[in-house]
Amino acid sequence: MKDEKRKHIFITGGTTGIGLALAELYLKEGHHVGICGRDLSKIPDSFKDIYPMLHSFEVDVRDMKKLSTTIKNFSKDGLDILIANAGIGDFKKTVLPDMESSRQILDINVFGVFNTFEAGMEVMIPRKKGHLVAMASVAGMVGLPRIGAYSASKAAVLKLCESFAIDLSSVGINVTAIAPGFIETPLTKSNNHHMPFLMSAEKAAKKMKKAIERKRVLYVLPFRMRMVMLVLEGMPRFLYRFFIKMFRFE
Ligand SMILES: NC(=O)c1ccc[n+]([C@@H]2O[C@H](COP(=O)([O-])OP(=O)(O)OC[C@H]3O[C@@H](n4cnc5c(N)ncnc54)[C@H](OP(=O)(O)O)[C@@H]3O)[C@@H](O)[C@H]2O)c1
Numbered sequence: 001m002k003d004e005k006r007k008h009i010f011i012t013g014g015t016t017g018i019g020l021a022l023a024e025l026y027l028k029e030g031h032h033v034g035i036c037g038r039d040l041s042k043i044p045d046s047f048k049d050i051y052p053m054l055h056s057f058e059v060d061v062r063d064m065k066k067l068s069t070t071i072k073n074f075s076k077d078g079l080d081i082l083i084a085n086a087g088i089g090d091f092k093k094t095v096l097p098d099m100e101s102s103r104q105i106l107d108i109n110v111f112g113v114f115n116t117f118e119a120g121m122e123v124m125i126p127r128k129k130g131h132l133v134a135m136a137s138v139a140g141m142v143g144l145p146r147i148g149a150y151s152a153s154k155a156a157v158l159k160l161c162e163s164f165a166i167d168l169s170s171v172g173i174n175v176t177a178i179a180p181g182f183i184e185t186p187l188t189k190s191n192n193h194h195m196p197f198l199m200s201a202e203k204a205a206k207k208m209k210k211a212i213e214r215k216r217v218l219y220v221l222p223f224r225m226r227m228v229m230l231v232l233e234g235m236p237r238f239l240y241r242f243f244i245k246m247f248r249f250e
Contacts, residue, residue, distance in 0.1 A: 001030035006053075008078045010034040010071055012061050012116050013086025015042040017185030018135065021205035022083065027051040034074040036067070037086070061086045061112030068119040075123045081212065082124075084116035085135040087153075089187055093146035102149030109153035113160065121173070128172040133212055134161050136179045138220060141229045145244060154179070158218070165217045174215045178208050181225030197222045 009026050013019040014035025020043070026033045033051075035043075036059040043056060057070045061084075071082070087109045090101040113134050124130030139147060140154025161177035168175055182188055182195035183204045199222050211219035220226040232240060 007031045007080040008034075008075060009081045009083070010036075010074055010079060010120075011083040011085055012036050012059075012067075012112065013135075014056070015040060017187060018180070018183055018201050018205060018208070019083070019085040020044075020047075021201040022085070022208060023054065024051075025205050025209050027053055032077075034071075036061070036070060061115055062107055064115045064118070067115050068122065071116075071119040072123060078127070079120065079123045079130055081131045081133060082116065082120035083133040083135070083212075084113040084120075084157075085133075086112050086116075087135060087187075089147065089150045091147060091150075091188075091191055095146065097148055105149040106153050106156075109150070110156045113157050117160075117164065121168075124173050125171050130172075131174040131176065131212065131215070132161075132164065132168070133176045133178065136161070136177045138179050138181050138225055138229045140179060141220075141233045142240065162217070176212055176216055177218050178211065179218065179220040179229075180204055180208075181220075181222055181229075196228075197225045 007026070009031055011019045011023050011033065014023045015037030019035060023033050023035050030053065032053050032055070034055045034057065036057040038058065038060050040056050040058050047054060055074060059066050059070050061067055071079070088105055090098065090105060092098070117132050117134070120130065120132050134157050136157040137154040139151045140158045142151070144151045158177050158179065161175050165175035182198045184198055184200050188195060204221060207221050208219065220229060235243065
C-alpha cells in the first residue's frame with residue numbers, strides 16, 4: 001500500500017475482543033492503528049511481531065488528559081477514524097442494582113466515549129474531516145432488566161451519536177453508532193444463559209468495518225437481532241414489560 005493511502009485509525013479498548021478484531025482487520029490492510037487499554041499485557045504477543053504498524057498505549061479512557069495527549073500524538077499525520085469501543089459490563093444480574101458497579105459502568109461506557117470523542121474532535125475539527133465511531137449495544141435500545149446501568153449507558157451512547165451525527169456533519173465529520181447483539185468475547189465469556197444469534201468477534205468486526213466504510217449512522221447486528229430489537233423497541237411499553245415478565249427475561 002502506498003504511504004499516502006494508509007489511514008490513521010485509533011481504537012479505545014483494543015486489547016481484547018471486538019476492538020482487537022477490528023484492529024487486526026485494519027492492520028492487515030496496512031493502515032496505522034493505535035489502540036489503548038488499561039492492561040497492554042492482554043494483547044497477544046504475536047501481534048507485536050506480525051504488525052509493526054500497531055501502536056499500543058496504556059491509557060484509561062476515564063483519564064481525559066492522558067487520552068487527549070495520546071490521541072493527539074498518534075494523530076500528527078492525521079486521524080481518519082476514531083473508534084470509542086472501550087466498555088465494561090456487569091452481568092451478575094442481581095435484582096437490586098449494585099450501585100458501585102453501576103457508577104463504574106456509566107463512568108467508562110458513557111464518559112469514556114465522551115472523552116474519546118472530545119479528544120477526536122480536537123484533532124478532526126481543525127482539519128474538517130474524520131469519522132467518529134462508538135460501540136453501543138442492542139441493550140441500549142430497550143431498558144433490559146437486571147442490567148439497568150449497562151442499558152442506560154448504551155442508550156446514552158446511541159443518542160449522543162444520533163445528535164452528533166447531525167451537528168458534526170457541518171464540520172465534515174461523520175459519526176457512526178454500532179449496536180451489536182451477542183458477540184463472542186471475554187465480556188460474554190462468563191454469561192451462563194443462552195445467547196441468541198451469537199457471532200464471533202472476527203465476523204462481527206468485518207461487518208462493522210463495512211458499515212463504517214458506508215458511513216452508516218446506526219448499524220445494528222446481527223440482522224436477526226436487529227429485527228427482534230425493532231419489534232421490542234416499537235411495542236407499547238406496557239406490552240414490552242408484560243412480554244419480558246411472561247418469558248422470564250428478567
Ligand atoms: N461482546 C458483546 O456481546 C457486546 C455486545 C454489545 C456491545 N459490546 C460492546 O463492545 C465493546 C467491546 O467489548 P468486547 O465485547 O470486545 O469486550 P472485551 O473483550 O472485554 O473488551 C473491552 C475492551 O475495553 C477495554 N477497556 C475497558 N475499560 C477500559 C477503560 N477504563 N479504559 C480503557 N480501556 C478499557 C478493555 O481493555 P483493558 O481491560 O486492557 O482496559 C478491552 O480492550 C464494549 O463497549 C461493549 O460494551 C459488546
